[in-house]
Amino acid sequence: MREAAGIPVKTTRYGQKALAFAVTHPVPHDNVSTEIHRSGGPFTLVPLPDYQGKPSSAVVWMERGPRAQELLALAPAEFEAEMTRRSCGLFGELTLASRRSIWPIISQSAAxxxxxxxxxxxxxxxxxxxxxxxxxxxxxxxxxxxxxxxxxxxxxxxxxxxxxxxxxxxxxxxxxxxxxxxxxxxxxxxxxxxxxxxxxxxxxxxxxxxxxxxxxxxxxxxxx
Ligand SMILES: Cc1cc2nc3c(=O)[nH]c(=O)nc-3n(C[C@H](O)[C@H](O)[C@H](O)COP(=O)(O)OP(=O)(O)OC[C@H]3O[C@@H](n4cnc5c(N)ncnc54)[C@H](O)[C@@H]3O)c2cc1C
Known part of the structure; x- marks a missing residue:
């Protein structure tokens, strides 16, 4: 519809991708969302209801594109070790509770x-x-x-x-x-x-x- 109406957009590409997935962890999140900034992009935990009796969060992990692809290809155990490290161990050991999806990161606005x-x-x-x-x-x-x-x-x-x-x-x-x-x-x-x-x-x-x-x-x- 936007294109049909001839409305242009301005797009910014950052060369980043986001991995999105759910995790469980031993330390409760107390319904607080946590964003950890180091390099490559933020690592964000968004509180979810308990999953299989354990505290659970949705994670959005932003990294430069090639690094995100590398992480996506890791076996679950290696991936879990990497994400626990990246979360600075704030919630204890993170366990994957869903499949991993990957998203390109852009900014875009219609004129x-x-x-x-x-x-x-x-x-x-x-x-x-x-x-x-x-x-x-x-x-x-x-x-x-x-x-x-x-x-x-x-x-x-x-x-x-x-x-x-x-x-x-x-x-x-x-x-x-x-x-x-x-x-x-x-x-x-x-x-x-x-x-x-x-x-x-x-x-x-x-x-x-x-x-x-x-x-x-x-x-x-x-x-x-
Ligand atoms: C990794 C990631 C994490 C995010 N985390 C958050 C967050 O924590 N909090 C937050 O507020 N936002 C978050 N967002 C942003 C949020 O997902 C979007 O702002 C929101 O989904 C936009 O809603 P929308 O309805 O515009 O588009 P969408 O949710 O993309 O919905 C568009 C729908 O239209 C359908 N569609 C497309 N083309 C057609 C067609 N031609 N005919 C029929 N159907 C069509 C699609 O299949 C889709 O279902 C996140 C985004 C990403 C990528």
Whole structure:
């Protein structure tokens, strides 16, 4: 639909891929999501309900493409040892509880969110690297904006005025989040030790400033 409407997109490729799978672990997650930043990309554990009587999490493990392919090809026991190491042992030994899937990581944004009788939302409108669980939040934001506009003027459902108001309501915020997540992703890929130290100092300074932390929380970036 986007292509048919002639709406261009801007795509950024990072050369990263994400492995996605479920694990069980001995240490409970207490319903807290944990993102571990070292190099190559973040390693994220998202809490799941217990699986076979054990604490369980969904994992998104981002790495540079060739490294991700290498990890995907490992036998389960070797893979489990690698992921336990990468998780810094925070939850004890991780055990694979699903198959592993692999995803290319991109950022993408549509130049406009509206066309003739067309509203673009969710990944048709914006794709972000899976950091800070933003994909679904941004998509729900699109849906809320569309519902509010439809309720405010039901007779105008799908007309140019409604669709252009939708674009105005969402586009700037989407671009802001895209830039924020792009920055977080680029900083999470840093390899060189001095740059990683700089990242740690920068992130600490950033997170210890109360107004900045509040803004990030409001943006739903889940920073504590
Ligand atoms: C590894 C990974 C981890 C993620 N983790 C998180 C997370 O923790 N939290 C979060 O909020 N977001 C996360 N996301 C992002 C989230 O998955 C997306 O934001 C969300 O799925 C986008 O929803 P969507 O409906 O736009 O697209 P999709 O979920 O991709 O749905 C599109 C659907 O359309 C179908 N389809 C495609 N073409 C056609 C066609 N021509 N005809 C009919 N059907 C078609 C597809 O089969 C698919 O079912 C993650 C993404 C990845 C890749």
């Amino acid at each position: 406009r969110l509206d066309g003739e009788r067309l509203a673009l939302m969710a990944e048709a409108a914006h794709v972000v690297p899976p950091i800070g669980a933003q994909g679904l939040n941004m998509s729900l934001g699109d849906l809320r904006a569309l519902l509010e506009l439809a309720e405010a003027r039901p007779e105008g459902l799908g007309d140019a005025m409604m669709l252009s108001a939708y674009h105005k309501a969402r586009h700037a915020e989407i671009m802001l989040r895209l830039k924020g997540i792009d920055l977080l992703n680029r900083s999470s890929m840093l390899e060189a030790r001095p740059l990683r130290d700089l990242r740690a100092i920068g992130l600490n300074a950033l997170y210890s400033m109360a107004p900045v932390r509040r803004n990030l929380m409001q943006m739903g970036l889940g920073v504590k």
